[in-house]
Amino acid sequence: MIGDHWGYGKEDGPSAWHRHYPVAKGNRQSPIDIIPNEARRDSRLGPIFLKYDQCRSLNIANNGHSVVVEFDDSDDRSVVLGGPLDNPYRLKQFHFHWGGKGCEGSEHTVAGVGYASELHVVHWNAVKYKTYNDAAAAPDGLAVLGIFLELGDDHRWLHMITDALYMVKFKGSTTDFKGFNPKCLLPSSLHYWTYLGSLTTPPLHESVTWIVLKEPIVISEKQLGMFRMLQFNGEEEDQRMRMENNFRPPQNLKERIVRSSN
Ligand SMILES: NS(=O)(=O)c1ccc(C(=O)N2CCc3cc(O)c(O)cc3[C@@H]2c2ccccc2)cc1
Ligand SMILES: [Zn+2]
Numbered sequence: 584m585i586g587d588h589w590g591y592g593k594e595d596g597p598s599a600w601h602r603h604y605p606v607a608k609g610n611r612q613s614p615i616d617i618i619p620n621e622a623r624r625d626s627r628l629g630p631i632f633l634k635y636d637q638c639r640s641l642n643i644a645n646n647g648h649s650v651v652v653e654f655d656d657s658d659d660r661s662v663v664l665g666g667p668l669d670n671p672y673r674l675k676q677f678h679f680h681w682g683g684k685g686c687e688g689s690e691h692t693v694a695g696v697g698y699a700s701e702l703h704v705v706h707w708n709a710v711k712y713k714t715y716n717d718a719a720a721a722p723d724g725l726a727v728l729g730i731f732l733e734l735g736d737d738h739r740w741l742h743m744i745t746d747a748l749y750m751v752k753f754k755g756s757t758t759d760f761k762g763f764n765p766k767c768l769l770p771s772s773l774h775y776w777t778y779l780g781s782l783t784t785p786p787l788h789e790s791v792t793w794i795v796l797k798e799p800i801v802i803s804e805k806q807l808g809m810f811r812m813l814q815f816n817g818e819e820e821d822q823r824m825r826m827e828n829n830f831r832p833p834q835n836l837k838e839r840i841v842r843s844s845n
Pocket of ligand 2: 678679680703783
């Protein structure tokens with residue numbers, strides 16, 4: 584948003600967000616720590632389907648919080664459906680959260696353990712809401728697919744994104760990014776945990792049905808290191824701040840349960 588006054592530093596980071604965004608202390612905040620053997624297996628939970636074959640990526644941008652790839656969401660050409668969702672949700676964007684060198688950087692954790700990074704694929708309920716912004720503020724407005732990234736070998740397709748990062752080094756920069764299909768970033772299994780939560784950045788709207796995949800994808804330390812050449816600051820700002828540790832820590836589960844696909 585224009586003039587965002589929040590970040591991930593000591594003064595403006597997650598522990599301070601509640602001052603401008605009181606919902607930060609709400610009853611369905613994200614991320615959370617997922618405890619697998621406390622998740623409820625639910626036979627009513629079917630598989631999710633990702634219909635991305637007709638997706639049209641538009642651009643890649645640095646919004647001062649993460650690097651975001653946006654998609655043409657003017658029709659239902661690419662949607663997620665099934666699982667906990669009552670209707671199709673339209674693909675809008677994907678972005679990442681990551682740590683500093685050798686540190687964890689995912690937002691969700693699994694039995695207290697974090698991953699190096701986490702990919703969020705954001706979809707919105709265009710059946711019920713007219714615009715993304717309306718959906719992003721509604722309790723059943725968004726469906727975000729969370730995919731863990733763990734360190735290992737090079738990811739064979741991630742170079743298509745890391746090769747473009749030098750073009751969006753500074754906050755507010757954006758560049759064309761056509762022909763990218765996020766299907767190439769999915770793990771082999773679509774087994775998932777699901778729960779009702781929120782945006783993990785301000786405005787922290789409690790509008791997200793989270794679908795977190797159990798199987799991580801693998802990227803190399805070299806590839807992850809390229810995300811860290813991005814900067815939180817704009818080109819004209821003299822204070823240079825490397826973009827890293829842009830993750831919110833796990834929040835209180837409160838009265839929620841996490842369900843597990845079969
Ligand atoms: N991590 S996450 O929960 O998957 C998530 C999802 C959506 C959004 C999102 O689309 N936002 C919130 C932050 C933001 C920051 C900007 O600079 C911006 O231009 C847009 C957004 C949007 C947004 C802003 C206001 C209302 C709804 C969404 C952010 C994070
Ligand atoms: Zn995110």
